[in-house]
Amino acid sequence: MEEILKQFAQIFPEINTALGSGIMIFLRLIGMMRLAPVLSKSEIPSMVRLSFAVICTIILVGVIKPAPPTPETPIFLCMFLNFMFGALIGFVANCILTAVLTGGDMINTQMGLSSAMIMDPSTKSQVSMMANFFSVLAMLIFIYSGGIYWLFNALIKSFELFPMYSVNFHFENIVNIQYLSQVTGNILFMGLHIAGPVLLATMAQDIILGIISKTAPQINVFSLSFLFKPVMGAFILIVILPMLINVITDYLVAHANIF
8 A cells, every 4th residue: 555655646746735635624624623723713614614625625725836845854743733723713713702701701791691402512501691692793793703714724834834744843933922811811911801881880779779778778678689681781792782893893903913
């Protein structure tokens, strides 16, 4: 079998180079799609994702035009590194949208809806109502603002930073550590930024209910808080939703350049 492959590589060198590079591009693309927003959703059938990856691989082979590997290149190690590097791109993009989901979780907890959980088929776990709402909202904004284009632009640029047949993986030279720490560190900050108006409104409501509890102890303030918090939170969200869309869009655009 090895002799047949060697003879095939000698007779058809261009086809052999295209097939080898296509496998590396396909693995890096699959790694990105495994964790990237939108592309990793389980609502998309696996056959559709694989077909899309194959079509994109055929296109990228013609765009990148890679050089053939050297004879001493460890193919299996290169395959593993390409998959992991694609997963790194998807992880960074997913961290950007996770910040929006964190804000939804904070709003959900502050509105007193922690017990109202729903099943998310994409993650096969229970999520809060507000987190699910902000997840869909962030995904729509991500698609509208060109997030899919950013992902594939980062994928193409990654072949310049880390060639497909390279085994010298110097993390600090490939990935901007300051950018990566900023993206991961902004998850809590951006979540507070999104949930801030609702947090302040519900905190003011708690203060008012506390004053009422002291002045009129016969009023069951604990039961009133369960009634007023969801109504107040929903009202604040309706009022600030246009501003939140602009904030989320600016945040996504500011972190569009993964590399």
